[in-house]
Amino acid sequence: MSTYDVAVIGSGPGGYVAAIRCAQLGLKTAIIEKYATMGGTCLNVGCIPSKALLDSSHHYDDAIKHFEEHGIEIPGEIKINLEKMMARKASVVEQTTKGIEFLMSKNKIDTFQGVGSFKDKTHIHIAVAEGDDVEIEAKNTIIATGSKPASLPFINIDKERIITSTEALKLKEIPKHLIVIGGGVIGLELGQVYKRLGSEVTVVEYLDRIIPTMDGAQSKELTKVLKKAKVSINTSHKVSAVERKGDEVVVTATDKKDNEVEFTGDYVLVSVGRKAYTDGLNLEAAGLKTDDRGRVEVNEHLQTSVSNIYAIGDVVRGAMLAHKAEEEGVFVAETLAGQKPHIDYNLIPGVVYTWPEVASVGKTEEQLKEAGVAYKTGQFPMRALGRSRASGDIDGFVKILADKETDEVLGVHMVGARVADLIAEGVTAMEFRASAEDIAIMSHAHPTYAEAVKEAALAATEDRALHI
Numbered sequence: 525m526s527t528y529d530v531a532v533i534g535s536g537p538g539g540y541v542a543a544i545r546c547a548q549l550g551l552k553t554a555i556i557e558k559y560a561t562m563g564g565t566c567l568n569v570g571c572i573p574s575k576a577l578l579d580s581s582h583h584y585d586d587a588i589k590h591f592e593e594h595g596i597e598i599p600g601e602i603k604i605n606l607e608k609m610m611a612r613k614a615s616v617v618e619q620t621t622k623g624i625e626f627l628m629s630k631n632k633i634d635t636f637q638g639v640g641s642f643k644d645k646t647h648i649h650i651a652v653a654e655g656d657d658v659e660i661e662a663k664n665t666i667i668a669t670g671s672k673p674a675s676l677p678f679i680n681i682d683k684e685r686i687i688t689s690t691e692a693l694k695l696k697e698i699p700k701h702l703i704v705i706g707g708g709v710i711g712l713e714l715g716q717v718y719k720r721l722g723s724e725v726t727v728v729e730y731l732d733r734i735i736p737t738m739d740g741a742q743s744k745e746l747t748k749v750l751k752k753a754k755v756s757i758n759t760s761h762k763v764s765a766v767e768r769k770g771d772e773v774v775v776t777a778t779d780k781k782d783n784e785v786e787f788t789g790d791y792v793l794v795s796v797g798r799k800a801y802t803d804g805l806n807l808e809a810a811g812l813k814t815d816d817r818g819r820v821e822v823n824e825h826l827q828t829s830v831s832n833i834y835a836i837g838d839v840v841r842g843a844m845l846a847h848k849a850e851e852e853g854v855f856v857a858e859t860l861a862g863q864k865p866h867i868d869y870n871l872i873p874g875v876v877y878t879w880p881e882v883a884s885v886g887k888t889e890e891q892l893k894e895a896g897v898a899y900k901t902g903q904f905p906m907r908a909l910g911r912s913r914a915s916g917d918i919d920g921f922v923k924i925l926a927d928k929e930t931d932e933v934l935g936v937h938m939v940g941a942r943v944a945d946l947i948a949e950g951v952t953a954m955e956f957r958a959s960a961e962d963i964a965i966m967s968h969a970h971p972t973y974a975e976a977v978k979e980a981a982l983a984a985t986e987d988r989a990l991h992i
């Protein structure tokens with residue numbers, strides 16, 4: 525039986541990054557993945573394929589709506605070849621997952637394809653997909669088994685017309701009318717993909733705003749933009765039934781006045797969140813239990829109640845984000861190597877890859893109000909930037925929240941072109957505990973979207989934005 529310093533169960537961004545860092549630190553490492561390809565949800569049915577479709581559909585949207593204003597004329601009709609678009613997405617996924625296989629072998633990490641389950645706290649049984657089962661001994665184990673789409677108890681996901689994000693990423697036809705249950709990140713991103721491709725899109729959200737965990741100003745701006753693009757947004761609607769009638773689906777909901785409302789479409793995307801996934805792990809054999817939400821419980825060191833077993837990523841508490849899982853993977857590897865790593869969960873950015881993009885780090889205005897923190901706000905609209913006018917991306921803003929007394933940046937919230945990349949400036953500033961004035965006095969290249977960050981910082985510092 526092979527013995528390892530560390531066995532990692534699950535090869536998503538949490539697991540594969542943990543394995544690489546363990547190997548870099550000289551630990552003999554194995555990784556176990558039940559699917560045929562590496563990379564977990566993120567690479568196979570999450571971040572990467574959704575961004576590939578967002579990019580393809582964005583090109584199409586530009587071609588039919590914006591090329592003309594740029595003086596680009598395409599003779600004949602511009603058409604979508606969905607099969608080709610999906611094939612491109614599949615090839616992007618394939619290249620990316622193959623890249624992880626390469627990284628595993630480069631770092632001399634033993635890879636097992638099969639379902640890993642605990643025999644006891646130091647032995648893992650691997651039900652190998654093809655071939656004989658294997659058992660390995662692991663001094664330490666990192667559980668990185670991720671999550672699966674959540675649903676509502678009364679919804680029967682038939683994977684044909686009533687679907688999750690996994691099916692929405694590989695539809696064979698463009699829905700005539702896609703009803704999206706849940707106005708969170710995944711629902712809005714995929715909703716925008718199909719809206720651009722020609723579907724009618726209706727979003728039904730239980731809470732009183734879309735992207736409810738982000739700053740209220742961002743919800744408002746994104747709602748405005750989506751409504752302008754004729755996405756129907758129905759907030760404060762509680763879905764009570766989803767019924768399939770042949771090729772039709774009917775979603776019943778009650779609005780805030782308690783009226784029953786029906787939405788009829790041909791596809792329903794259920795995107796009401798994700799739940800931790802531990803099926804088949806046989807946690808009991810290792811002496812582990814899950815909490816009331818099915819997550820593996822961990823302490824501040826991401827260590828479970830069994831001292832040699834750790835858990836990271838979507839399977840534990842916290843934001844379900846690939847980069848959060850990655851940070852946790854590195855954290856556990858370094859802990860196992862005797863180092864003292866640190867993660868500041870307040871500085872894990874959140875991004876929605878709609879267009880305009882939405883990105884945040886730190887505290888929202890709502891959180892500061894609730895905590896009774898005295899703060900000041902600086903906000904700058906994208907439309908006042910030369911760069912935005914040049915590209916035509918004038919929606920959005922940058923909003924900086926800073927401590928009223930000390931001027932320390934407490935939160936950065938953005939809507940606009942490429943803000944998914946721009947939010948790194950907010951993270952860097954906050955990591956170094958910058959004041960709004962620190963950002964305001966730094967030179968930002970002209971013309972860039974980043975100038976909005978400087979201007980918002982100027983506005984927060986002394987209400988002295990220059991270009992508005």
Ligand SMILES: Cc1cc2nc3c(=O)[nH]c(=O)nc-3n(C[C@H](O)[C@H](O)[C@H](O)COP(=O)(O)OP(=O)(O)OC[C@H]3O[C@@H](n4cnc5c(N)ncnc54)[C@H](O)[C@@H]3O)c2cc1C
Nearest residue numbers: 534536538558564565566570571640670837838844845846
């Ligand atoms: C449509 C969509 C879009 C998303 N977009 C983004 C985005 O843009 N940015 C972002 O940060 N996040 C995004 N996410 C979320 C992101 O995918 C997850 O947060 C991330 O994948 C979590 O990583 P993880 O390593 O914890 O688990 P996962 O990526 O879920 O990987 C877990 C792996 O463990 C394997 N596994 C489970 N049980 C076993 C077992 N017993 N034995 C062996 N293997 C097992 C699974 O097969 C899987 O491969 C998106 C998610 C979805 C669904």
